[in-house]
Amino acid sequence: MKNKIAKFIGMAALMVVSQIALADPVVVVVGSGSSVGTLTKDQVADIFLGKGGDLVPLDQAEGATRDEFSNKVIGKSATQVKAYWSKASFTGKGNPPREVSGSAEIKKLLAANPRQIGYIEKSAVDGSVKVVLVP
């Protein structure tokens, strides 16, 4: 009986741990051939809000990864970022970053162009990219 309870608790604990592991954190990456070193959160936010820097940002399609990136790195909800871009694009100040469907596509584009920057799930990191920010 005691064993069973211990087993149950053990399993429950495992499940909790795996739940945490499942929440795949987002990381900011450039192509492995890029000369960019590490970046600060503010630098990345500026790039993704079109406020300078020579790197060309790639956005993910709407979803959990984009929401997390918006909240953690830009410090605004994805809706607020959309409102920001609606203001910018209708006043001639700039257009939102190119939208790409998923981390695989981001990696493909980053490999082709060292001037681009994107964000992917941590689990998707491989040799084709270099992590420049772990928020």
Next chain:
Amino acid sequence: MKRIHVLILAALASAASSAHAEESTSGFSFSGFGTAAAVKTNTDDARFSGGPAVQLGGVHNGIDGAIDNKLGVQGSYKFNDQLSATVQLLSRKGGDDDFKPRVEWAYIKYDPTSDLSFHAGRIRLPAYLISDSKDVGYSQTWVRVPQEVYAQFNLTYVTGIDLTYRTKVGGVGLTFQPLFGEQKNYNTPGNPTPNAIDTKDIAALSATAEIGNWTLRIGTLQTKISSLANGGVNAGSLALSNFNRLAPGLGYGDLAAKVAVVNAKTTFSGVAGVYDDGTWLFQSEYAVRRSDTLSVNNSHGWYGLGSYRIGKWTPYLIYAVLKNENPGTYTDRNGLPVISATVSAIMSGVYQASYTDQHTVSVGTRYDLMKNVALKGQFDRITTGGPSGNTRGLFTVTTPAFRSGPHNVNVVSLLVDFIF
């Protein structure tokens, strides 16, 4: 015919099933924004115009969304990473009660570097913090920009050139935007009377500093305005028109010159601060209008906005004030010798007609319904000021009873803002 324009716009809008314009190397992009509204006040003694776009029709004690309804469509063609061309059409209620679209913008944008950008053509005038984006309701928390500040400046576009330079100094993002231009025969949207004005020698400069969650902006715009109506006298005022015509013969030509709107130097300046941490938003702005002609009153206004985001809800509070400087009698202001009581009376009527003092307390909320659609509800309590007999605030078509003293007017607005 005019309805057809609206239909074409609507068709264009619905054809744009693709998402928002986004950055790509070259090609055509299409996007748009709009607002559908229902607005009601609790009085039949005055009409609420909503502010910057003077709509003499206005809304009163009956549901009407026309003051806020609008549809804008924008097409851009990107030649390469440096060069693009953009046209924006905006359809909103005009004075003759139609929604005939007009070209708000048509410009070429050139970005020689990532820090430098030029616009040339028909461009928008960034007089105050969000003068250039005030029609894009989706980008804002509130229902509409506070008229106490934004009604001081009615011009929306200009033919000219501007430059945006962005730099970073020790963690502070700085943006400078000088602008030069002129606009002939500009008609205030929604004004049915022929009030076209020429604005010459427009020179504007704004500087914005961004530090973390803070944004500070100062801006000033100077122009020389000439009214094309009534021989250079402010339109709509018969007293002024008569005075201007008779004054030289009576020996008051110098005064008439001060009343006339001919190359009258006029400046619009403002300072604004924003704190936005993603949850809390505080925004405040102070704006001043100064003019060399007595027909454009000197005024100043400010507002404060506070909002707090809880998930999809963003409830907010606004307080806004507009004050006109007491023009007194012309002798006080111009140091001219005392002239006859008749002329004094005309002048004092002229001055008082320009009283628009008021303040507003607003409470409302934004609700982000869908990724491109926001719903908003706002309640305004507007209190008019100014001297008794001329308390009209920014309301139009007022009755003598309304003007007899300070009044409170409640306005309820429900609207949908969208982008595509």
